[in-house]
Amino acid sequence: xxxxxxxxxxxxxxxxxxxxxxxxxxxxxxxxxxxxxxxxxxxxxxxxxxxxxxxxxxxxxxxxxxxxxxxxxxxxxxxxxxxxxxxxxxxxxxxxxxxxxxxxxxxxxxxxxxxxxxxxxxxxxxxxxxxxxxxxxxxxxxxxxxxxxxxxxxxxxxxxxxxxxxxxxxxxxxxxxxxxxxxxxxxxxxxxxxxxxxxxxxxxxxxxxxxxxxxxxxxxxxxxxxxxxxxxxxxxxxxxxxxxxxxxxxxxxxxxxxxxxxxxxxxxxxxxxxxxxxxxxxxxxxxxxxxxxxxxxxxxxxxxxxxxxxxxxxxxxxxxxxxxxxxxxxx
Numbered sequence: 001x002x003x004x005x006x007x008x009x010x011x012x013x014x015x016x017x018x019x020x021x022x023x024x025x026x027x028x029x030x031x032x033x034x035x036x037x038x039x040x041x042x043x044x045x046x047x048x049x050x051x052x053x054x055x056x057x058x059x060x061x062x063x064x065x066x067x068x069x070x071x072x073x074x075x076x077x078x079x080x081x082x083x084x085x086x087x088x089x090x091x092x093x094x095x096x097x098x099x100x101x102x103x104x105x106x107x108x109x110x111x112x113x114x115x116x117x118x119x120x121x122x123x124x125x126x127x128x129x130x131x132x133x134x135x136x137x138x139x140x141x142x143x144x145x146x147x148x149x150x151x152x153x154x155x156x157x158x159x160x161x162x163x164x165x166x167x168x169x170x171x172x173x174x175x176x177x178x179x180x181x182x183x184x185x186x187x188x189x190x191x192x193x194x195x196x197x198x199x200x201x202x203x204x205x206x207x208x209x210x211x212x213x214x215x216x217x218x219x220x221x222x223x224x225x226x227x228x229x230x231x232x233x234x235x236x237x238x239x240x241x242x243x244x245x246x247x248x249x250x251x252x253x254x255x256x257x258x259x260x261x262x263x264x265x266x267x268x269x270x271x272x273x274x275x276x277x278x279x280x281x282x283x284x285x286x287x288x289x290x291x292x293x294x295x296x297x298x299x300x301x302x303x304x305x306x307x308x309x310x311x312x313x314x315x316x317x318x319x320x321x322x323x324x325x326x327x328x329x330x331x
Contacts (some may be wrong), residue, residue, distance in 0.1 A: 040074035049254025087140035183211025209223025287328035
């Protein structure tokens with residue numbers, strides 16, 4: 001099984017955005033040493049708790065301080081941008097860091113309608129255009145536009161002969177079919193929505209068509225994981241992620257609270273119910289428990305790669321969590 005990392009660059013309470021971005025560099029170097037396969041950075045806008053507003057820039061910085069780990073976007077919000085410009089950005093990254101770049105794209109609006117309007121400069125872009133934009137992105141990236149395409153003579157530079165693979169991030173059978181029909185990789189966001197995942201992944205595998213990007217289906221499942229040497233410690237650390245997810249769900253402050261802050265307040269009955277539901281998107285426990293549950297999910301999803309996201313307050317505990325997971329699969 002391949003293990004990879006998704007980094008939303010969450011700000012822990014009491015830390016600055018600058019420190020958070022430095023932690024992303026350190027975590028990438030750390031997980032590279034541990035043997036993780038990829039390190040992807042998310043894209044979020046108009047939030048006070050996440051510093052992942054520009055994945056291409058973060059990827060460039062991380063790639064410059066690492067040597068072997070693949071760097072990717074998880075993912076660029078394609079409906080808000082120009083496929084041509086995205087192709088140029090990622091071909092430039094690929095030219096700087098050959099065979100280390102992944103281009104992950106998503107259909108998400110990127111936030112509120114006001115935020116989306118700011119991203120698109122008030123241009124009326126429909127989310128339903130995503131499949132067409134994906135085809136255009138593929139065409140610009142590989143110089144494979146159909147002869148009758150209006151932009152066939154527009155070439156994305158730099159003119160290199162190696163290309164970053166495209167991945168579609170999705171939660172539904174619609175997203176899975178879009179990835180399959182365009183012959184690109186598919187990433188299922190179990191950490192966002194764990195329901196119906198088996199059916200979604202099955203849909204992708206059954207409908208895959210080869211393309212200039214890939215001749216075979218490739219999948220990743222992304223999941224929250226908090227790992228510690230004891231069950232009690234893992235549960236304590238996970239409380240900060242539990243509270244963070246509650247706040248995100250309420251549209252409240254999205255900085256990750258400390259353990260002390262969380263323990264100083266009682267959860268309401270409704271909050272406890274929500275935490276229980278959210279835990280379906282997570283694995284929390286010892287290395288043996290994490291390994292067992294990931295192997296069970298591997299059987300369910302028929303994938304050979306999991307992307308781990310760990311949004312807890314303590315950065316050193318986060319590093320330790322990734323270390324324990326890696327060691328569990330090396331034994």
